[in-house]
Amino acid sequence: MAEIKLNSTSITLEEITGTEGEKAFDIGSLRNETGYVTLDYGLKNTAVTKSEITFLDGEEGVLRYRGYPIEQLAERASFLEVAYLLIYGELPTSNQYEDFDHAVTNHTLIHEDMKKFFEGYPQRAHPMGVLGSMIGALSSFYPDVLNPDQNQNDIDRTIHRLLAKSATIAAWSYKNSIGHPVMYPQNRLNYSANLLYMMFGMPTEEYDLNDKTVSALNKLLILHADHEQNCSTSTVRVVGSSQANLYAAASAGVMALWGPLHGGANQAVIEMLQEIYDDGGASKQNVDKWLDRFKDKESGQRLMGFGHRVYKNFDPRATIIKKAADDVFEDLKVNDPLLDIAKQLEEFALNDDYFIEKKLYPNVDYYSGLLYRAMGIPTEMFTVMFALGRMPGWIANWKEMTEEKQPITRPRQIYTGKNKREFIDMDQRS
Ligand code: CMC
Secondary structure (H helix, E strand, O other): OEEEEEOOEEEEEOEEEOOOOOEEEOOOOHHHHHOOOOOOHHHOOOOOOOOOOEEEEOOOOEEEEOOEEHHHHHHHOOHHHHHHHHHHOOOOOHHHHHHHHHHHHOOOOOOHHHHHHHHHOOOOOOHHHHHHHHHHHHHHHOHHHHOOOOOHHHHHHHHHHHHHHHHHHHHHHHHHHOOOOOOOOOOOOOHHHHHHHHHHOEOOEOOOOOHHHHHHHHHHHHHHOOOOOOHHHHHHHHHHOOOOOHHHHHHHHHHHHOOOOOOOHHHHHHHHHHHHHHHHOOOHHHHHHHHHHHHOHHHOOOOOOEOOOOOOOOOHHHHHHHHHHHHHHHHOOOOOHHHHHHHHHHHHHHOOHHHHHOOOOEOHHHHHHHHHHHOOOOHHHHHHHHHHHHHHHHHHHHHHHHHOOOOOOOOOOOOOOOOOOOOOOHHHOO
16 A cells, blocks of 8 residues: 555555566546646556566566566467467467467468559558558458457457468568569468568579578567567557557557667667668777767767667567577578677677666667578568567457456646637737
């Protein structure tokens, strides 16, 4: 219990404790009882919901989906298995997995009319814009989703469609951007292999899938699959709270993820490394110069791929990705000058007082971009890969929120504008 005393009023706030011991006070009655609200820019100190999906301990570098450590899931599970776990709460039995895999795979095709949409986008359209708008457009092909009285089967079908079709849309947006014919999905392949096939296969020849690349992509997707109340997931919940359909909410999630402070950071990391390389290569002198720039607020530049709102010791996803990246770099005999710069920057930053004091460590995006690059995935597609990975997390959060019938999200504000004043006719205005 906590007691707040405000002038002559005193109220008691109920204490909430999570299953891993995090503590909160429920301030839901504060305004009614005292006339006050709380102000918390960036919601740095506000829990917006209770959730059973993902646990994250930023101080200890812990990430678990439904209780299972991310390290075990990344090593031993498939992406669709993890999607099932996040969305339905338990790891699937082999029968459940077979049904789920079949249901998702069955929906990999998109409506032929949607193929024409791609012709309408400029070739240089950013694939995140294409993905977000086309996921929103899926709702127009399945108008049943607009019916608020859907049963569980209808909802499951939407979930299967969204998971399957977003991968096809993503791959086709890439094909469109390079003027290549789109590749229809191959349902004999698993999710990750199919995605690579649709992106890199050609109708003119056989496409040889590299097992290590498929496995690395599977890992990357799992590592991105959920991250509790991050910016895009919160967006999905905010949009979903108005009872907008799942496609609308997921489309909003894609758009929120796009920004460079969130999922767009993986693209920004590569662009930053390229800029450093173009400026003077991987020499110590050049890397040092850039590190100084990142520490100087006046420069307006940050070391992209470093720092996190929640992780203050290390990002467990970054540790796994770095290992997966090293395996792929070795297997594919990658010789990438940007990798040398990334390694140097990391080493210098981890030993630099500025980064140590502010607890800034490499996050998931620092090495994921280099790994995508080694796989041949173009820079503008990096955030799209993140979006595909995050899809199960968005769906799980949307489902949890709608099942709990949470109220519409409608925050308050503290108005700091002009007080009431009289309208002035235009010819009287100075
Ligand atoms: N380089 C240099 N300085 C930094 C960086 C950085 N990457 N990140 C934070 N700082 C400084 C910042 O200037 C501030 O300094 P001061 O206290 O003197 O004002 C301090 O560290 C705290 O930063 P903040 O912006 O208040 O922290 P935040 O929790 O609001 O932001 C962040 C977290 C991830 C947006 C930020 O660290 C950042 O901009 N990092 C670079 C972008 C990036 O890599 N984003 C991907 C995040 S992980 C993927 C995902 O989940 O979306």
